[in-house]
Amino acid sequence: MSRDDPKDRILEAAGNLFSEKGFSETTVREIAHRAGVNAAGINYYFGSKKHLYTEVLRQAAEEMAIQIPPEQLEGLPPAEKIRLLIRERATQILGGDPSSWKKRLIHHEIMRPTPIGREMIGQNARKIADRFVKVLQEILPESLPRHHLYKLTMSIFAQILYFYDLSEKLPWMLLDEEDRAHFNLDALLDHITANCFAFLGLEAPDWEKRITAENEIFELLPNKTFSNETEPDHLLEKIKPR
Protein backbone atom coordinates (compact mmCIF):
# COMPACT_ATOMS: atom_id res chain seq x y z
CA MET A 1 0.00 0.00 0.00
CA SER A 2 2.97 2.29 -0.34
CA ARG A 3 2.33 5.57 -2.05
CA ASP A 4 5.02 5.17 -4.65
CA ASP A 5 4.17 1.68 -5.78
CA PRO A 6 2.80 2.31 -9.28
CA LYS A 7 0.35 -0.56 -8.92
CA ASP A 8 -1.24 1.08 -5.89
CA ARG A 9 -1.25 4.47 -7.52
CA ILE A 10 -3.10 3.03 -10.49
CA LEU A 11 -5.64 1.32 -8.26
CA GLU A 12 -6.27 4.50 -6.35
CA ALA A 13 -6.67 6.61 -9.46
CA ALA A 14 -8.84 4.00 -11.16
CA GLY A 15 -11.03 3.60 -8.10
CA ASN A 16 -11.74 7.29 -7.97
CA LEU A 17 -12.41 7.67 -11.65
CA PHE A 18 -14.51 4.54 -12.04
CA SER A 19 -16.61 5.48 -9.05
CA GLU A 20 -17.21 8.96 -10.39
CA LYS A 21 -17.85 8.29 -14.04
CA GLY A 22 -18.42 4.58 -14.41
CA PHE A 23 -16.47 2.04 -16.37
CA SER A 24 -16.96 3.06 -19.94
CA GLU A 25 -16.75 6.79 -19.40
CA THR A 26 -13.34 6.42 -17.85
CA THR A 27 -10.36 6.10 -20.17
CA VAL A 28 -7.16 4.29 -19.40
CA ARG A 29 -5.19 7.32 -20.43
CA GLU A 30 -7.03 9.36 -17.84
CA ILE A 31 -6.28 6.81 -15.14
CA ALA A 32 -2.66 6.63 -16.20
CA HIS A 33 -2.31 10.38 -16.15
CA ARG A 34 -3.76 10.69 -12.66
CA ALA A 35 -1.59 7.85 -11.43
CA GLY A 36 1.45 9.42 -13.01
CA VAL A 37 2.32 6.44 -15.16
CA ASN A 38 2.38 5.72 -18.84
CA ALA A 39 -0.83 4.40 -20.35
CA ALA A 40 0.90 1.17 -21.29
CA GLY A 41 1.70 0.62 -17.66
CA ILE A 42 -1.90 -0.21 -16.91
CA ASN A 43 -1.83 -3.16 -19.24
CA TYR A 44 1.58 -4.07 -17.99
CA TYR A 45 0.37 -4.34 -14.40
CA PHE A 46 -3.23 -5.41 -14.81
CA GLY A 47 -3.48 -6.99 -18.24
CA SER A 48 -6.45 -4.96 -19.38
CA LYS A 49 -8.88 -2.25 -18.39
CA LYS A 50 -11.43 -4.89 -17.46
CA HIS A 51 -9.05 -6.73 -15.21
CA LEU A 52 -8.20 -3.49 -13.51
CA TYR A 53 -11.89 -2.81 -12.96
CA THR A 54 -12.53 -6.22 -11.43
CA GLU A 55 -9.60 -5.72 -9.10
CA VAL A 56 -10.86 -2.29 -8.06
CA LEU A 57 -14.34 -3.70 -7.58
CA ARG A 58 -13.02 -6.59 -5.53
CA GLN A 59 -11.36 -4.20 -3.13
CA ALA A 60 -14.53 -2.17 -2.79
CA ALA A 61 -16.69 -5.23 -2.18
CA GLU A 62 -14.25 -6.35 0.47
CA GLU A 63 -14.76 -3.20 2.47
CA MET A 64 -18.51 -3.41 2.06
CA ALA A 65 -18.59 -6.93 3.42
CA ILE A 66 -17.41 -5.82 6.85
CA GLN A 67 -20.22 -6.29 9.29
CA ILE A 68 -21.13 -6.55 12.91
CA PRO A 69 -20.01 -9.98 14.12
CA PRO A 70 -23.10 -12.14 14.71
CA GLU A 71 -22.04 -12.82 18.29
CA GLN A 72 -22.53 -9.17 19.09
CA LEU A 73 -26.18 -9.49 18.22
CA GLU A 74 -26.77 -12.62 20.30
CA GLY A 75 -29.08 -12.07 23.21
CA LEU A 76 -30.18 -8.58 22.27
CA PRO A 77 -33.90 -7.88 21.97
CA PRO A 78 -34.96 -8.23 18.32
CA ALA A 79 -35.91 -4.58 18.07
CA GLU A 80 -32.40 -3.57 18.92
CA LYS A 81 -30.96 -6.09 16.54
CA ILE A 82 -32.93 -4.48 13.76
CA ARG A 83 -31.79 -1.05 14.71
CA LEU A 84 -28.21 -2.22 14.79
CA LEU A 85 -28.49 -3.85 11.40
CA ILE A 86 -30.01 -0.73 9.93
CA ARG A 87 -27.29 1.29 11.51
CA GLU A 88 -24.65 -1.06 10.18
CA ARG A 89 -25.90 -0.66 6.63
CA ALA A 90 -26.42 3.06 6.92
CA THR A 91 -22.99 3.56 8.39
CA GLN A 92 -21.50 1.40 5.70
CA ILE A 93 -23.07 3.41 2.92
CA LEU A 94 -23.87 6.84 4.33
CA GLY A 95 -21.08 7.12 6.85
CA GLY A 96 -17.36 6.59 6.81
CA ASP A 97 -14.85 8.47 4.78
CA PRO A 98 -16.84 10.36 2.18
CA SER A 99 -13.83 10.80 -0.05
CA SER A 100 -13.32 7.05 -0.28
CA TRP A 101 -14.22 5.78 -3.70
CA LYS A 102 -15.20 2.33 -2.48
CA LYS A 103 -18.68 3.26 -1.34
CA ARG A 104 -19.32 5.26 -4.47
CA LEU A 105 -18.24 2.39 -6.66
CA ILE A 106 -20.48 -0.13 -4.93
CA HIS A 107 -23.38 2.27 -5.11
CA HIS A 108 -22.60 2.75 -8.76
CA GLU A 109 -22.70 -0.99 -9.33
CA ILE A 110 -25.97 -1.37 -7.48
CA MET A 111 -27.64 1.39 -9.40
CA ARG A 112 -26.32 0.37 -12.78
CA PRO A 113 -24.62 -2.98 -12.72
CA THR A 114 -21.93 -3.84 -15.20
CA PRO A 115 -21.63 -7.43 -16.38
CA ILE A 116 -18.45 -7.58 -14.34
CA GLY A 117 -19.96 -6.59 -11.02
CA ARG A 118 -23.50 -7.85 -11.30
CA GLU A 119 -22.99 -11.25 -9.74
CA MET A 120 -20.60 -10.04 -7.09
CA ILE A 121 -23.02 -7.42 -5.86
CA GLY A 122 -26.01 -9.69 -6.19
CA GLN A 123 -24.68 -12.39 -3.93
CA ASN A 124 -23.63 -9.83 -1.39
CA ALA A 125 -27.01 -8.10 -1.34
CA ARG A 126 -28.76 -11.41 -0.97
CA LYS A 127 -26.68 -12.32 2.06
CA ILE A 128 -27.31 -9.01 3.77
CA ALA A 129 -31.03 -9.17 3.02
CA ASP A 130 -31.28 -12.63 4.51
CA ARG A 131 -29.66 -11.38 7.67
CA PHE A 132 -32.41 -8.78 8.03
CA VAL A 133 -35.15 -11.25 7.25
CA LYS A 134 -33.90 -13.66 9.86
CA VAL A 135 -34.12 -11.03 12.58
CA LEU A 136 -37.50 -9.85 11.42
CA GLN A 137 -38.77 -13.39 11.74
CA GLU A 138 -38.05 -13.26 15.43
CA ILE A 139 -40.44 -10.38 15.89
CA LEU A 140 -43.27 -11.15 13.59
CA PRO A 141 -45.79 -13.99 13.80
CA GLU A 142 -44.72 -17.26 12.21
CA SER A 143 -47.77 -17.25 10.00
CA LEU A 144 -46.68 -14.11 8.18
CA PRO A 145 -45.69 -14.93 4.61
CA ARG A 146 -42.04 -14.47 3.88
CA HIS A 147 -42.50 -11.99 1.09
CA HIS A 148 -43.66 -9.41 3.60
CA LEU A 149 -40.34 -9.62 5.34
CA TYR A 150 -38.51 -9.19 2.07
CA LYS A 151 -40.59 -6.18 1.19
CA LEU A 152 -39.79 -4.50 4.45
CA THR A 153 -36.12 -5.31 4.04
CA MET A 154 -36.20 -3.87 0.55
CA SER A 155 -37.84 -0.73 1.88
CA ILE A 156 -35.01 -0.26 4.33
CA PHE A 157 -32.37 -0.79 1.66
CA ALA A 158 -34.24 1.51 -0.66
CA GLN A 159 -34.17 4.34 1.81
CA ILE A 160 -30.51 3.93 2.66
CA LEU A 161 -29.43 3.79 -0.96
CA TYR A 162 -31.72 6.56 -2.06
CA PHE A 163 -30.66 8.91 0.68
CA TYR A 164 -27.06 8.30 -0.30
CA ASP A 165 -27.90 9.04 -3.88
CA LEU A 166 -29.86 12.07 -2.86
CA SER A 167 -27.06 13.65 -0.94
CA GLU A 168 -25.53 14.79 -4.20
CA LYS A 169 -28.81 16.22 -5.33
CA LEU A 170 -29.79 18.06 -2.20
CA PRO A 171 -28.71 21.43 -3.50
CA TRP A 172 -31.64 21.52 -5.86
CA MET A 173 -34.00 19.39 -3.82
CA LEU A 174 -33.90 21.39 -0.65
CA LEU A 175 -33.01 24.94 -1.26
CA ASP A 176 -33.15 25.88 2.36
CA GLU A 177 -29.74 25.72 3.99
CA GLU A 178 -31.24 24.98 7.37
CA ASP A 179 -33.28 22.04 6.12
CA ARG A 180 -30.26 20.53 4.51
CA ALA A 181 -28.46 20.34 7.81
CA HIS A 182 -30.99 17.76 8.95
CA PHE A 183 -29.95 15.30 6.27
CA ASN A 184 -26.95 13.96 8.12
CA LEU A 185 -26.16 10.38 8.93
CA ASP A 186 -27.64 10.40 12.40
CA ALA A 187 -30.87 12.04 11.40
CA LEU A 188 -31.38 9.80 8.39
CA LEU A 189 -30.60 6.70 10.38
CA ASP A 190 -33.17 7.68 12.97
CA HIS A 191 -35.68 8.43 10.30
CA ILE A 192 -35.28 5.09 8.59
CA THR A 193 -35.36 3.21 11.85
CA ALA A 194 -38.42 5.07 13.05
CA ASN A 195 -40.10 4.30 9.77
CA CYS A 196 -39.33 0.63 10.08
CA PHE A 197 -40.42 0.46 13.71
CA ALA A 198 -43.66 2.24 13.05
CA PHE A 199 -44.40 -0.23 10.33
CA LEU A 200 -43.75 -3.11 12.67
CA GLY A 201 -45.88 -1.55 15.37
CA LEU A 202 -42.90 -1.34 17.68
CA GLU A 203 -42.34 1.39 20.17
CA ALA A 204 -39.59 3.70 19.05
CA PRO A 205 -36.78 3.24 21.53
CA ASP A 206 -35.25 6.13 23.37
CA TRP A 207 -32.53 6.99 20.91
CA GLU A 208 -30.23 8.96 23.15
CA LYS A 209 -29.94 6.20 25.65
CA ARG A 210 -29.32 3.60 22.99
CA ILE A 211 -26.65 5.45 21.15
CA THR A 212 -24.00 5.16 23.83
CA ALA A 213 -24.61 1.45 24.13
CA GLU A 214 -24.47 1.01 20.40
CA ASN A 215 -21.22 2.80 20.05
CA GLU A 216 -19.53 0.18 22.13
CA ILE A 217 -20.41 -2.24 19.39
CA PHE A 218 -19.58 0.06 16.55
CA GLU A 219 -16.17 0.73 17.98
CA LEU A 220 -15.31 -2.70 16.70
CA LEU A 221 -16.12 -1.87 13.11
CA PRO A 222 -13.00 -0.60 11.38
CA ASN A 223 -14.96 1.52 8.97
CA LYS A 224 -16.83 3.56 11.46
CA THR A 225 -16.75 7.28 11.67
CA PHE A 226 -20.04 7.51 13.40
CA SER A 227 -19.70 10.44 15.69
CA ASN A 228 -22.35 11.37 18.18
CA GLU A 229 -20.39 13.71 20.33
CA THR A 230 -19.61 16.22 17.63
CA GLU A 231 -22.21 18.17 15.82
CA PRO A 232 -23.28 15.68 13.20
CA ASP A 233 -21.53 15.95 9.91
CA HIS A 234 -23.53 17.53 7.23
CA LEU A 235 -24.03 14.96 4.60
CA LEU A 236 -23.68 17.43 1.86
CA GLU A 237 -20.24 18.50 2.86
CA LYS A 238 -19.15 14.97 3.40
CA ILE A 239 -20.07 13.61 0.08
CA LYS A 240 -18.99 15.92 -2.63
CA PRO A 241 -15.27 16.49 -2.39
CA ARG A 242 -15.01 18.58 -5.49
Place this chain on the structure above:
Amino acid sequence: MSRDDPKDRILEAAGNLFSEKGFSETTVREIAHRAGVNAAGINYYFGSKKHLYTEVLRQAAEEMAIQIPPEQLEGLPPAEKIRLLIRERATQILGGDPSSWKKRLIHHEIMRPTPIGREMIGQNARKIADRFVKVLQEILPESLPRHHLYKLTMSIFAQILYFYDLSEKLPWMLLDEEDRAHFNLDALLDHITANCFAFLGLEAPDWEKRITAENEIFELLPNKTFSNETEPDHLLEKIKPR
Protein backbone atom coordinates in the same frame (compact mmCIF):
# COMPACT_ATOMS: atom_id res chain seq x y z
CA MET B 1 -46.52 8.70 -35.14
CA SER B 2 -46.83 6.61 -38.25
CA ARG B 3 -44.83 3.43 -38.32
CA ASP B 4 -43.05 4.19 -41.54
CA ASP B 5 -41.99 7.71 -40.78
CA PRO B 6 -38.22 7.35 -40.41
CA LYS B 7 -38.12 10.04 -37.76
CA ASP B 8 -40.51 8.09 -35.56
CA ARG B 9 -38.71 4.84 -36.19
CA ILE B 10 -35.46 6.44 -35.08
CA LEU B 11 -37.05 7.86 -31.95
CA GLU B 12 -38.51 4.49 -31.07
CA ALA B 13 -35.26 2.63 -31.62
CA ALA B 14 -33.24 5.27 -29.80
CA GLY B 15 -35.64 5.32 -26.87
CA ASN B 16 -35.32 1.61 -26.39
CA LEU B 17 -31.56 1.51 -26.72
CA PHE B 18 -30.86 4.58 -24.60
CA SER B 19 -33.13 3.30 -21.85
CA GLU B 20 -31.45 -0.09 -21.86
CA LYS B 21 -27.82 0.86 -22.15
CA GLY B 22 -27.56 4.54 -21.45
CA PHE B 23 -26.35 7.31 -23.67
CA SER B 24 -22.72 6.56 -24.19
CA GLU B 25 -23.07 2.80 -24.51
CA THR B 26 -25.47 3.22 -27.38
CA THR B 27 -24.04 3.90 -30.82
CA VAL B 28 -25.74 5.78 -33.56
CA ARG B 29 -25.05 2.91 -35.94
CA GLU B 30 -26.93 0.59 -33.63
CA ILE B 31 -29.89 2.94 -33.48
CA ALA B 32 -29.83 3.37 -37.23
CA HIS B 33 -29.72 -0.36 -37.81
CA ARG B 34 -32.66 -1.04 -35.52
CA ALA B 35 -34.62 1.79 -37.09
CA GLY B 36 -33.81 0.49 -40.54
CA VAL B 37 -32.17 3.67 -41.74
CA ASN B 38 -28.70 4.72 -42.70
CA ALA B 39 -26.49 6.02 -39.92
CA ALA B 40 -26.27 9.38 -41.62
CA GLY B 41 -30.03 9.66 -41.40
CA ILE B 42 -29.83 10.26 -37.70
CA ASN B 43 -27.81 13.40 -38.15
CA TYR B 44 -29.98 14.36 -41.05
CA TYR B 45 -33.13 14.29 -38.94
CA PHE B 46 -31.84 15.22 -35.51
CA GLY B 47 -28.59 17.04 -36.06
CA SER B 48 -26.56 14.99 -33.64
CA LYS B 49 -26.69 12.11 -31.22
CA LYS B 50 -27.10 14.55 -28.35
CA HIS B 51 -30.02 16.29 -29.95
CA LEU B 52 -31.64 12.95 -30.54
CA TYR B 53 -31.17 12.08 -26.90
CA THR B 54 -32.72 15.31 -25.66
CA GLU B 55 -35.69 14.74 -27.92
CA VAL B 56 -36.12 11.19 -26.65
CA LEU B 57 -35.78 12.42 -23.09
CA ARG B 58 -38.28 15.17 -23.67
CA GLN B 59 -40.87 12.66 -24.81
CA ALA B 60 -40.24 10.49 -21.78
CA ALA B 61 -40.47 13.40 -19.36
CA GLU B 62 -43.71 14.42 -20.98
CA GLU B 63 -45.32 11.11 -20.17
CA MET B 64 -43.97 11.21 -16.64
CA ALA B 65 -45.49 14.62 -16.01
CA ILE B 66 -49.03 13.31 -16.38
CA GLN B 67 -50.67 13.53 -13.02
CA ILE B 68 -53.97 13.53 -11.21
CA PRO B 69 -55.58 16.90 -11.78
CA PRO B 70 -55.49 18.88 -8.51
CA GLU B 71 -59.26 19.38 -8.60
CA GLN B 72 -59.70 15.66 -8.14
CA LEU B 73 -57.93 15.88 -4.82
CA GLU B 74 -59.95 18.81 -3.53
CA GLY B 75 -62.12 17.99 -0.60
CA LEU B 76 -60.76 14.51 0.01
CA PRO B 77 -59.47 13.65 3.47
CA PRO B 78 -55.68 14.17 3.61
CA ALA B 79 -55.01 10.48 4.22
CA GLU B 80 -56.70 9.64 0.98
CA LYS B 81 -54.88 12.36 -0.84
CA ILE B 82 -51.62 10.82 0.25
CA ARG B 83 -52.66 7.40 -0.84
CA LEU B 84 -53.70 8.75 -4.19
CA LEU B 85 -50.45 10.58 -4.66
CA ILE B 86 -48.47 7.49 -3.79
CA ARG B 87 -50.60 5.52 -6.15
CA GLU B 88 -50.11 8.09 -8.84
CA ARG B 89 -46.33 7.88 -8.58
CA ALA B 90 -46.27 4.12 -8.25
CA THR B 91 -48.55 3.68 -11.21
CA GLN B 92 -46.45 6.09 -13.18
CA ILE B 93 -43.26 4.20 -12.51
CA LEU B 94 -44.19 0.65 -11.57
CA GLY B 95 -47.34 0.31 -13.62
CA GLY B 96 -48.24 0.79 -17.21
CA ASP B 97 -46.63 -0.90 -20.13
CA PRO B 98 -43.46 -2.50 -18.85
CA SER B 99 -42.02 -2.69 -22.33
CA SER B 100 -42.29 1.07 -22.77
CA TRP B 101 -38.88 2.66 -22.78
CA LYS B 102 -40.07 5.95 -21.34
CA LYS B 103 -40.21 4.79 -17.74
CA ARG B 104 -36.89 3.04 -18.05
CA LEU B 105 -35.24 6.11 -19.48
CA ILE B 106 -36.50 8.39 -16.73
CA HIS B 107 -35.42 5.90 -14.12
CA HIS B 108 -32.07 5.74 -15.85
CA GLU B 109 -31.73 9.49 -15.66
CA ILE B 110 -32.69 9.60 -12.01
CA MET B 111 -30.22 6.93 -11.07
CA ARG B 112 -27.37 8.26 -13.16
CA PRO B 113 -28.10 11.66 -14.55
CA THR B 114 -26.47 12.84 -17.72
CA PRO B 115 -25.65 16.52 -18.09
CA ILE B 116 -28.44 16.66 -20.63
CA GLY B 117 -31.18 15.32 -18.38
CA ARG B 118 -30.09 16.45 -14.96
CA GLU B 119 -31.92 19.72 -14.85
CA MET B 120 -35.00 18.43 -16.57
CA ILE B 121 -35.43 15.61 -14.08
CA GLY B 122 -34.48 17.76 -11.13
CA GLN B 123 -37.15 20.36 -11.68
CA ASN B 124 -39.72 17.66 -12.20
CA ALA B 125 -38.79 15.78 -9.05
CA ARG B 126 -38.88 18.95 -7.05
CA LYS B 127 -42.38 19.74 -8.21
CA ILE B 128 -43.69 16.29 -7.39
CA ALA B 129 -42.02 16.32 -3.99
CA ASP B 130 -43.57 19.64 -3.11
CA ARG B 131 -46.96 18.26 -3.97
CA PHE B 132 -46.45 15.52 -1.42
CA VAL B 133 -45.15 17.87 1.20
CA LYS B 134 -48.10 20.16 0.82
CA VAL B 135 -50.54 17.35 1.53
CA LEU B 136 -48.50 16.07 4.42
CA GLN B 137 -48.66 19.50 5.98
CA GLU B 138 -52.40 19.19 6.17
CA ILE B 139 -52.11 16.14 8.38
CA LEU B 140 -49.22 16.88 10.61
CA PRO B 141 -48.97 19.54 13.29
CA GLU B 142 -47.82 22.95 12.16
CA SER B 143 -44.96 22.84 14.57
CA LEU B 144 -43.32 19.88 12.84
CA PRO B 145 -40.16 21.04 11.05
CA ARG B 146 -40.35 20.86 7.31
CA HIS B 147 -37.41 18.56 6.88
CA HIS B 148 -39.41 15.72 8.40
CA LEU B 149 -41.91 16.04 5.62
CA TYR B 150 -39.19 15.98 3.02
CA LYS B 151 -37.63 12.92 4.57
CA LEU B 152 -40.89 11.05 4.49
CA THR B 153 -41.46 12.11 0.92
CA MET B 154 -37.99 10.92 0.02
CA SER B 155 -38.69 7.61 1.71
CA ILE B 156 -41.75 7.11 -0.44
CA PHE B 157 -39.87 7.99 -3.62
CA ALA B 158 -37.03 5.75 -2.56
CA GLN B 159 -39.27 2.77 -2.20
CA ILE B 160 -41.06 3.32 -5.47
CA LEU B 161 -37.84 3.75 -7.40
CA TYR B 162 -36.05 0.94 -5.69
CA PHE B 163 -38.85 -1.52 -6.21
CA TYR B 164 -38.88 -0.62 -9.85
CA ASP B 165 -35.17 -1.17 -10.02
CA LEU B 166 -35.52 -4.38 -8.16
CA SER B 167 -38.05 -5.86 -10.51
CA GLU B 168 -35.25 -6.68 -12.91
CA LYS B 169 -33.20 -8.26 -10.19
CA LEU B 170 -35.87 -10.38 -8.56
CA PRO B 171 -34.71 -13.59 -10.16
CA TRP B 172 -31.65 -13.67 -7.96
CA MET B 173 -33.10 -11.83 -5.00
CA LEU B 174 -36.08 -14.07 -4.40
CA LEU B 175 -35.48 -17.52 -5.64
CA ASP B 176 -38.95 -18.68 -4.75
CA GLU B 177 -41.35 -18.43 -7.64
CA GLU B 178 -44.30 -17.99 -5.29
CA ASP B 179 -42.70 -15.11 -3.40
CA ARG B 180 -41.98 -13.31 -6.60
CA ALA B 181 -45.65 -13.22 -7.49
CA HIS B 182 -46.23 -10.92 -4.54
CA PHE B 183 -44.05 -8.21 -5.99
CA ASN B 184 -46.69 -6.83 -8.29
CA LEU B 185 -47.87 -3.27 -8.55
CA ASP B 186 -50.84 -3.70 -6.23
CA ALA B 187 -48.93 -5.41 -3.50
CA LEU B 188 -46.04 -2.97 -3.60
CA LEU B 189 -48.33 0.02 -3.63
CA ASP B 190 -50.14 -1.27 -0.57
CA HIS B 191 -46.86 -1.97 1.13
CA ILE B 192 -45.50 1.51 0.53
CA THR B 193 -48.72 3.15 1.56
CA ALA B 194 -48.98 1.05 4.70
CA ASN B 195 -45.43 1.98 5.53
CA CYS B 196 -46.16 5.64 5.12
CA PHE B 197 -49.38 5.51 7.11
CA ALA B 198 -47.81 3.62 9.95
CA PHE B 199 -45.11 6.24 10.14
CA LEU B 200 -47.69 8.98 10.31
CA GLY B 201 -49.69 7.12 12.92
CA LEU B 202 -52.68 6.97 10.64
CA GLU B 203 -55.19 4.20 10.59
CA ALA B 204 -54.86 2.08 7.54
CA PRO B 205 -57.91 2.70 5.43
CA ASP B 206 -60.11 -0.12 4.26
CA TRP B 207 -58.42 -0.80 0.96
CA GLU B 208 -61.23 -2.70 -0.73
CA LYS B 209 -63.70 0.06 -0.25
CA ARG B 210 -61.26 2.72 -1.38
CA ILE B 211 -60.09 1.01 -4.49
CA THR B 212 -63.33 1.26 -6.41
CA ALA B 213 -63.55 4.95 -5.59
CA GLU B 214 -59.95 5.50 -6.62
CA ASN B 215 -60.35 3.81 -9.91
CA GLU B 216 -62.89 6.37 -10.94
CA ILE B 217 -60.11 8.89 -10.67
CA PHE B 218 -57.47 6.72 -12.23
CA GLU B 219 -59.65 6.06 -15.22
CA LEU B 220 -58.72 9.53 -16.25
CA LEU B 221 -55.03 8.77 -16.32
CA PRO B 222 -54.07 7.40 -19.71
CA ASN B 223 -51.19 5.38 -18.36
CA LYS B 224 -53.04 3.18 -15.94
CA THR B 225 -53.00 -0.59 -15.88
CA PHE B 226 -53.97 -0.85 -12.28
CA SER B 227 -55.93 -4.04 -11.73
CA ASN B 228 -58.13 -4.28 -8.70
CA GLU B 229 -59.76 -7.61 -9.30
CA THR B 230 -56.84 -9.38 -7.67
CA GLU B 231 -56.94 -9.86 -3.95
CA PRO B 232 -55.16 -6.88 -2.38
CA ASP B 233 -52.69 -7.66 0.36
CA HIS B 234 -53.80 -6.65 3.81
CA LEU B 235 -50.31 -6.09 4.93
CA LEU B 236 -51.06 -3.73 7.70
CA GLU B 237 -53.80 -5.74 9.29
CA LYS B 238 -51.66 -8.82 9.42
CA ILE B 239 -48.69 -7.06 10.85
CA LYS B 240 -49.84 -4.32 13.10
CA PRO B 241 -50.24 -5.55 16.65
CA ARG B 242 -50.73 -2.14 18.13
Place this chain on the structure above:
DNA sequence: TTCCTTTTTAAACAAGCGTTTAATACAATT
Protein backbone atom coordinates in the same frame (compact mmCIF):
# COMPACT_ATOMS: atom_id res chain seq x y z
C1' DT C 1 32.22 -3.58 -15.73
C1' DT C 2 28.99 -7.00 -18.08
C1' DC C 3 24.89 -9.48 -18.35
C1' DC C 4 20.23 -10.37 -17.62
C1' DT C 5 15.76 -9.29 -15.93
C1' DT C 6 12.32 -6.00 -14.81
C1' DT C 7 10.22 -1.63 -15.43
C1' DT C 8 8.95 2.36 -18.23
C1' DT C 9 8.18 4.73 -22.29
C1' DA C 10 6.99 6.80 -27.03
C1' DA C 11 5.02 5.35 -30.93
C1' DA C 12 2.09 2.79 -33.59
C1' DC C 13 -1.97 -0.14 -34.26
C1' DA C 14 -6.57 -1.67 -35.35
C1' DA C 15 -11.15 -0.87 -34.26
C1' DG C 16 -14.94 1.90 -33.20
C1' DC C 17 -16.94 6.28 -32.53
C1' DG C 18 -19.94 10.54 -34.21
C1' DT C 19 -20.12 13.17 -38.05
C1' DT C 20 -19.53 15.04 -42.89
C1' DT C 21 -19.50 14.74 -47.69
C1' DA C 22 -20.89 14.21 -52.07
C1' DA C 23 -23.22 11.40 -55.04
C1' DT C 24 -27.56 9.13 -55.86
C1' DA C 25 -32.55 8.10 -55.74
C1' DC C 26 -36.96 9.74 -55.18
C1' DA C 27 -41.09 12.80 -55.63
C1' DA C 28 -43.50 16.58 -56.82
C1' DT C 29 -43.95 20.73 -59.67
C1' DT C 30 -43.40 23.12 -63.66
Place this chain on the structure above:
DNA sequence: AATTGTATTAAACGCTTGTTTAAAAAGGAA
Protein backbone atom coordinates in the same frame (compact mmCIF):
# COMPACT_ATOMS: atom_id res chain seq x y z
C1' DA D 1 -39.74 15.54 -69.93
C1' DA D 2 -37.18 18.60 -67.47
C1' DT D 3 -36.41 20.67 -63.14
C1' DT D 4 -36.16 21.34 -58.42
C1' DG D 5 -36.03 20.23 -53.69
C1' DT D 6 -36.05 16.49 -50.46
C1' DA D 7 -34.61 11.94 -48.79
C1' DT D 8 -31.24 8.38 -48.61
C1' DT D 9 -27.00 6.30 -49.06
C1' DA D 10 -21.94 4.50 -49.29
C1' DA D 11 -17.83 6.16 -48.33
C1' DA D 12 -14.64 8.65 -46.00
C1' DC D 13 -13.03 11.79 -42.29
C1' DG D 14 -10.97 12.95 -38.00
C1' DC D 15 -10.75 11.55 -33.54
C1' DT D 16 -10.56 8.59 -29.50
C1' DT D 17 -10.52 4.21 -27.66
C1' DG D 18 -7.87 -0.04 -25.53
C1' DT D 19 -3.99 -2.48 -26.59
C1' DT D 20 0.55 -3.89 -28.55
C1' DT D 21 5.23 -3.25 -29.87
C1' DA D 22 9.78 -2.54 -29.58
C1' DA D 23 13.17 0.21 -27.86
C1' DA D 24 15.10 2.60 -23.90
C1' DA D 25 15.98 2.99 -18.92
C1' DA D 26 16.72 1.15 -14.47
C1' DG D 27 18.25 -2.21 -11.18
C1' DG D 28 20.77 -6.17 -9.35
C1' DA D 29 23.89 -10.08 -9.43
C1' DA D 30 28.01 -11.94 -11.18
